[in-house]
Amino acid sequence: MRTRSRTAPIRKNPQHQRHGHGKAHCLKILKQLSAYLDDELPREICEEIRRHLGACPNCEEFIKSLRQTITLCRHHPVRPLSPTAKVRLRRQILKVAASLRYRA
Amino acid sequence: MDLIYRFAQRLCGEPDAAKDIVQDTFLNAYRGFKKFRGDARVSTWLYTIASRACLRMRRKRKGEPERELSLEEFIPASEGEFKLQIPMDGLTPEEALQNKELRRALDQAIEKLPPKYRMVLVLRDMEGLSAKEVGTIMGLNERAVKSRLHRARLFVRRELSARGIARQGRLETDTEERMAP
Numbered sequence: 538m539r540t541r542s543r544t545a546p547i548r549k550n551p552q553h554q555r556h557g558h559g560k561a562h563c564l565k566i567l568k569q570l571s572a573y574l575d576d577e578l579p580r581e582i583c584e585e586i587r588r589h590l591g592a593c594p595n596c597e598e599f600i601k602s603l604r605q606t607i608t609l610c611r612h613h614p615v616r617p618l619s620p621t622a623k624v625r626l627r628r629q630i631l632k633v634a635a636s637l638r639y640r641a
Numbered sequence: 642m643d644l645i646y647r648f649a650q651r652l653c654g655e656p657d658a659a660k661d662i663v664q665d666t667f668l669n670a671y672r673g674f675k676k677f678r679g680d681a682r683v684s685t686w687l688y689t690i691a692s693r694a695c696l697r698m699r700r701k702r703k704g705e706p707e708r709e710l711s712l713e714e715f716i717p718a719s720e721g722e723f724k725l726q727i728p729m730d731g732l733t734p735e736e737a738l739q740n741k742e743l744r745r746a747l748d749q750a751i752e753k754l755p756p757k758y759r760m761v762l763v764l765r766d767m768e769g770l771s772a773k774e775v776g777t778i779m780g781l782n783e784r785a786v787k788s789r790l791h792r793a794r795l796f797v798r799r800e801l802s803a804r805g806i807a808r809q810g811r812l813e814t815d816t817e818e819r820m821a822p
Contacts, residue, residue: 563723564716571791595723605727606798609747610766612734615647616656623642626660630667637672 562589563596570600574607642667644684645691651763652695654752665694681777688770689778692760699756708755715795725802743801750800754793761786762793 566589572578573586590597618626642663649662669690670677677686717723729737738744751759757779764775765786772786779786 567716568712568791571794572787575787577787595717595720598724598726599717602725602727602802603794603798605729606794606801607766608734609727609729609738609743609801610751610762610794610797611769612738613651613747613751613767614738614744615650617643618646618660622660626663627642630664633664633668634671637668 563593566590566593566596567599570603574600574604645687648688648763648768649691649695651751651767652692652760653698654748658698662691662694662698665698666691669694682774685770685774685777688764688768688774692764692778696756696760707757710755710758710792710796712792712795715792715799725799727798727801746801747797750797753800754796758789758793758796761789762797765790766794 649659764770772783775786
């Protein structure tokens with residue numbers, strides 16, 4: 538059985554090209570998008586947002602790029618410390634810690 | 642050590658500064674170990690010490706003032722701004738980040754974020770901590786963490802998308818030039 542993702546838009550009409558609602562509604566939705574993507578909103582608000590996304594191509598595009606942003610951040614690469622640098626840093630820390638112990 | 646180095650590098654953007662922060666963090670942890678009550682995880686405690694060390698270092702170096710990000714500045718003013726796109730369609734995040742331009746844009750967007758927003762984004766979206774843990778580290782309630790996180794994400798989205806548009810624009814220009822008689 539296919540289940541709908543909690544964040545998948547509900548499509549009212551596949552030809553949803555017209556903006557048939559006020560901009561204020563879009564702003565209200567945009568303010569909640571992070572909470573929506575993090576699954577932190579009550580079910581009824583999620584439903585309302587999904588309905589809106591299904592009917593509003595602008596907000597659908599917006600949420601897509603916001604979701605991509607979060608995905609990129611989650612995969613942001615960092616070059617790890619080399620084993621040599623790690624050994625050097627560890628030695629340095631132990632040396633200073635030993636001098637602190639000595640002073641105490 | 643790897644955890645704090647990775648965190649510090651994401652926060653400061655520079656390997657040498659990150660090494661200094663690792664050193665500061667472990668020495669401060671050593672000095673303050675008696676004060677550690679054990680009601681948070683050791684990693685949370687180390688993140689707290691490292692984040693303070695990083696903020697101190699940035700203040701000393703750049704004297705950069707904290708800037709508030711208002712939600713209004715991210716509200717699209719035109720249809721085009723709604724539809725800003727990030728050049729990663731059909732790619733996995735790893736593949737997309739092999740694009741040097743996109744990777745540089747992501748690094749620069751994070752670097753441009755005001756520190757208090759950057760810290761929330763790094764801890765929550767990059768280090769994968771919960772909003773509650775981020776709150777503990779930064780001395781904020783969860784609501785404030787979520788509010789800052791949303792603004793930080795919107796900021797990065799705008800920066801990345803703007804690059805995407807520029808790139809698309811250039812590609813289109815190239816194509817037009819090639820097609821010109």
